[in-house]
Amino acid sequence: MNVNRTDAELWISFCAGDEESFIKLYEQYYSMFFVWGCKWLGGEHDFVKDQLHDFFIYIWERRAKLSVDINVKAYLLTSFRRQLFYQWKKHKKIEPSSEFTDFSETDESELLQAELVTEQFSKLEKALTLLSPAQREVVELRFLQNKSLQEIADLKNTTIRTTYNLLHRGISKLRSEINEKKFLWLW
Amino acid sequence: MEFKSSDDFLKNQSFVNSCLEINQEDVDFWKEYASKNPDKLPYMGEAAELIKDLQLLLIAEKLKPGAVSTLREHLKARERKHTIYLWKYVAVAAAVLFILASLVFLFYPSKNLPGKPELAKFSTHKYFYEAGTNERKTVNLWDGSFVILDKGARLTIDPAFGQSDRKMQLSGIAYFKVAKDKIRPFKVYTGKYVTTAVGTAFKLQANNTLHKLKVELEEGKVTVEKKRGNLWHLVATLNPKESVTLGEESHLPISQKLSDREFSKWKTQEVIFENAPMKEVLLQLEIYYNVNISLQDTTVAPRTFNGTFRHDSLQSVMEMICFSVNKQFKFIDSNHIIIY
Numbered sequence: 048m049n050v051n052r053t054d055a056e057l058w059i060s061f062c063a064g065d066e067e068s069f070i071k072l073y074e075q076y077y078s079m080f081f082v083w084g085c086k087w088l089g090g091e092h093d094f095v096k097d098q099l100h101d102f103f104i105y106i107w108e109r110r111a112k113l114s115v116d117i118n119v120k121a122y123l124l125t126s127f128r129r130q131l132f133y134q135w136k137k138h139k140k141i142e143p144s145s146e147f148t149d150f151s152e153t154d155e156s157e158l159l160q161a162e163l164v165t166e167q168f169s170k171l172e173k174a175l176t177l178l179s180p181a182q183r184e185v186v187e188l189r190f191l192q193n194k195s196l197q198e199i200a201d202l203k204n205t206t207i208r209t210t211y212n213l214l215h216r217g218i219s220k221l222r223s224e225i226n227e228k229k230f231l232w233l234w
Numbered sequence: 235m236e237f238k239s240s241d242d243f244l245k246n247q248s249f250v251n252s253c254l255e256i257n258q259e260d261v262d263f264w265k266e267y268a269s270k271n272p273d274k275l276p277y278m279g280e281a282a283e284l285i286k287d288l289q290l291l292l293i294a295e296k297l298k299p300g301a302v303s304t305l306r307e308h309l310k311a312r313e314r315k316h317t318i319y320l321w322k323y324v325a326v327a328a329a330v331l332f333i334l335a336s337l338v339f340l341f342y343p344s345k346n347l348p349g350k351p352e353l354a355k356f357s358t359h360k361y362f363y364e365a366g367t368n369e370r371k372t373v374n375l376w377d378g379s380f381v382i383l384d385k386g387a388r389l390t391i392d393p394a395f396g397q398s399d400r401k402m403q404l405s406g407i408a409y410f411k412v413a414k415d416k417i418r419p420f421k422v423y424t425g426k427y428v429t430t431a432v433g434t435a436f437k438l439q440a441n442n443t444l445h446k447l448k449v450e451l452e453e454g455k456v457t458v459e460k461k462r463g464n465l466w467h468l469v470a471t472l473n474p475k476e477s478v479t480l481g482e483e484s485h486l487p488i489s490q491k492l493s494d495r496e497f498s499k500w501k502t503q504e505v506i507f508e509n510a511p512m513k514e515v516l517l518q519l520e521i522y523y524n525v526n527i528s529l530q531d532t533t534v535a536p537r538t539f540n541g542t543f544r545h546d547s548l549q550s551v552m553e554m555i556c557f558s559v560n561k562q563f564k565f566i567d568s569n570h571i572i573i574y
Contacts, residue, residue: 066309073305078294085290096297104308171291190285191292192560193254196247218244222284 054119062110069110073103076123078172083124084131094138095131102130174224182217189214240280249278253285296533354378354413356514363389365406370504372518375400378413379420380521382501409437409501411521412454427480428466431456435521436472437500450477452497498523505543505551512537515555516573523548530574534559 057075060068077099084095106113106126178186188194188202200210236242243249252260268275357376365371365383373381373389377396383389387406395401400420412420414433422429424440427447434454440447449458451472458478459466470478477490501522507515513535516527525548529535537559543551552563556573563573 069309070302070306074298074302077298077301078291081294081297082287082290085293086287092293096301100301100304100308103305107309171287175291175295186288187292189250190254190289191296193256195251195256215245218284219241221288222241222244 058117058119059115062113062115064110069103069107072119072123076120079169080124080127084127087128087131088135091135094135098131098134099127101134102127105130170224171221174221177224178217178220182213182220185210185213186217186221237274237277240277240284243278243281244284249281250285253282254289293533300533300536352378353380353514353517356511361391361393361395363391370506372506374514375413377415377418380411380518382409384408404438404440405442407437407439409435411435426461427458427469428461429456429458435497437497444481446479446481448477448479450492450497451475452492452494494524499545502543503545505546507539507541509538509540511535512539512555512559515539519548519551523551525569525571527571527573530572531561534561 054075057068057072061072080099080102081092081095084099085092088095106123175183185199185203188199189196194202196207196210196214199214200207203210237246248260249264251257252264255261264278268278353374354376357374359376363371363373363381363383365385365387367386370385371383371387373383375381375391375395377400379400381389384407387404387408389408390403392401392403396418399418400415401423402421403423405424410420410422410431412431412434416432420431422431422438424438424447425442425445427440429436429438429447429449431454434456435452436454436456437450437452438447439450447458449456449470449472451474453474455474456472457468458470458472458480460469460480461467469480472478475492475494477492479490505518505522507518510518512529516529519525520527539555539558541554543554552571552573556563561573563571565571
């Protein structure tokens, strides 16, 4: 079993038709693309989820025609973004802009921005794994299930003080992992 | 309150609430604060972004496993599609048959609950099942049928199950919800009797040593045959809500009329879930209570349950389940529930 294959290697074997590499790419980029999709559209989780699935199927079908020598992350992200907006406009019955043409054309500046931004995102993803299980759980309860501190304390049968400490430490750890100055989350 | 950095905002519960849009008061409060303190906007913006992104990231992480398996399935389906396209003529013939079948279906709409081949996903594919002396056992067969074995009941599945028919042997009391399969009759052998069904739900009480059998039909149709020597003789045909008791002495079957409530009451005497995924739980509850349950948010589908319900009303079971996944439910009518 290949561990720690680089993006480039995965991409090459994906283009050659290897299903496992394709699945690995999906796993690797899923969260990042989902978060970006939702940021660009201001929500629309279900739409983004479906588009993400369709997008990957789309590139799977066109794998033989794709360029092998590219920056995988940036290429995929900008392609996804274009596809997402195109589909969104169609969905909303707005005239889709004619610049959605061939996949192989990507703008230089778009590529650079994608690089910068995904750096930050990877840090957050990694930071999340550095939390202790208790911190992670409290963070999830607070931000995913929107529970109040009191509700979390009741659920975990502990005090608000403990819950607050866990939450605060968790968020602090996340923040310290991310570069505070360059908070380039906005596109 | 002094707010000197985005950290300070992150520590404030009310601020976090307003970013998560939990209640209107917090949202309004911070909107006003922002307009009165424009110098704090950068910090508020930073904090708000982090909170929103964190939320999205957590959602993505939860969706990921499901999305990956959906993608895998899609790839497999595409492979299968390609091999079928090679048999053009078979495909055309199948299409014609399908159209005919759908026309028939339109004229004879099924009143039954939607077929449960989905339960097949959760089957264990064994050939022998036994309920303990103090506990019931439920079985998901790999054709999608569902069986409730009462305490002490034993079920042995024929090795040829699913080929040209679906045969098994029962001793004790059991309830069967049979997945529709007209080509493969579902046959339960109990001593000298065999009860045959196609797509139905019924309960059997078999005392094989005393040659007694009680059959209660919930829906659909069953036939009961008795073996005399080498031949099978038709003894009874049942219609929904009918029951028949057969014994060695009496030649004439005694029949009775039953109600949905009586069935439900028996089925829900003891409902056990052991590490059962939400999807399986809902499919089985539909059988236990004769209702239709739809789940709007499929992200909770992988959650598993452990629990035993005894004589609990559907209302309280739904309450318990929804509570543990932080969802709500409502009855659209007496037989339809949605979880949202």
